[in-house]
Amino acid sequence: xxxxxxxxxxxxxxxxxxxxxxxxxxxxxxxxxxxxxxxxxxxxxxxxxxxxxxxxxxxxxxxxxxxxxxxxxxxxxxxxxxxxxxxxxxxxxxxxxxxxxxxxxxxxxxxxxxxxxxxxxxxxxxxxxxxxxxxxxxxxxxxxxxxxxxxxxxxxxxxxxxxxxxxxxxxxxxxxxxxxxxxxxxxxxxxxxxxxxxxxxxxxxxxxxxxxxxxxxxxxxxxxxxxxxxxxxxxxxxxxxxxxxxxxxxxxxxxxxxxxxxxxxxxxxxxxxxxxxxxxxxxxxxxxxxxxxxxx
Numbered sequence: 001x002x003x004x005x006x007x008x009x010x011x012x013x014x015x016x017x018x019x020x021x022x023x024x025x026x027x028x029x030x031x032x033x034x035x036x037x038x039x040x041x042x043x044x045x046x047x048x049x050x051x052x053x054x055x056x057x058x059x060x061x062x063x064x065x066x067x068x069x070x071x072x073x074x075x076x077x078x079x080x081x082x083x084x085x086x087x088x089x090x091x092x093x094x095x096x097x098x099x100x101x102x103x104x105x106x107x108x109x110x111x112x113x114x115x116x117x118x119x120x121x122x123x124x125x126x127x128x129x130x131x132x133x134x135x136x137x138x139x140x141x142x143x144x145x146x147x148x149x150x151x152x153x154x155x156x157x158x159x160x161x162x163x164x165x166x167x168x169x170x171x172x173x174x175x176x177x178x179x180x181x182x183x184x185x186x187x188x189x190x191x192x193x194x195x196x197x198x199x200x201x202x203x204x205x206x207x208x209x210x211x212x213x214x215x216x217x218x219x220x221x222x223x224x225x226x227x228x229x230x231x232x233x234x235x236x237x238x239x240x241x242x243x244x245x246x247x248x249x250x251x252x253x254x255x256x257x258x259x260x261x262x263x264x265x266x267x268x269x270x271x272x273x274x275x276x277x278x279x280x281x282x283x284x285x286x287x288x289x290x291x292x293x294x295x296x
Contacts, residue, residue, distance in 0.1 A: 010106035012068035029079040104182035179209035199254035256294040264289035
């Protein structure tokens with residue numbers, strides 16, 4: 001990520017959610033705050049929304065933003081993964097959960113749209129990303145809710161347990177952990193340590209995260225490697241890939257008894273009432289992407 005602000009991918013996800021509000025019908029996610037937080041107009045989003053080819057362009061900021069905004073499958077997935085997480089949070093709140101931790105929160109706006117009275121939201125992210133977010137929240141006039149707590153953490157060097165405890169997070173109460181757009185940027189050891197921490201939370205506990213599935217064919221391996229090379233070229237390399245059966249087995253070994261795993265294409269289709277959004281094989285950009293919910 002940049003030293004003085006959010007990563008390119010955090011910005012890309014936010015721009016995609018913002019453009020989704022004006023470009024896609026039906027909408028999967030309603031997020032009227034994304035564009036305000038970014039300080040971007042509808043005309044500027046529309047200009048970025050011109051079709052983009054697969055890849056991270058030349059690595060410039062506008063290139064990756066144009067890709068995330070203009071590529072409809074990617075844009076729909078960014079909306080669908082956020083909606084999936086928010087739906088699961090709503091179910092947990094209805095069952096009595098009163099705290100949610102958003103790991104690698106980036107420019108997520110759930111805490112500022114939170115419809116659940118009494119739900120505490122802990123936004124965990126790099127201090128530079130949070131500083132940028134503070135500034136843009138103030139500039140956009142988006143109020144910081146009393147139930148929101150910022151928790152500055154570098155996942156590779158800081159101890160999540162220590163940082164959350166200092167912020168007032170209660171380890172003995174149920175919680176939902178939302179972890180989107182992060183796992184593939186972590187080493188397997190860092191990802192495993194975080195899952196182990198989550199598994200030690202008092203029950204009931206849920207974790208929702210997306211991950212990259214290991215390639216099965218030479219063609220998929222070549223495509224995935226090419227995309228990984230482009231990600232590394234903009235300073236955001238991928239480190240973790242998982243086979244679906246393997247990640248499910250790891251989660252069950254940690255005590256998670258209910259594992260729900262979806263392909264990106266199936267997740268999108270589910271929110272579009274099963275419409276044939278993708279004919280035949282899903283777009284290459286979505287093929288390795290999975291989203292998973294595990295509970296205990």
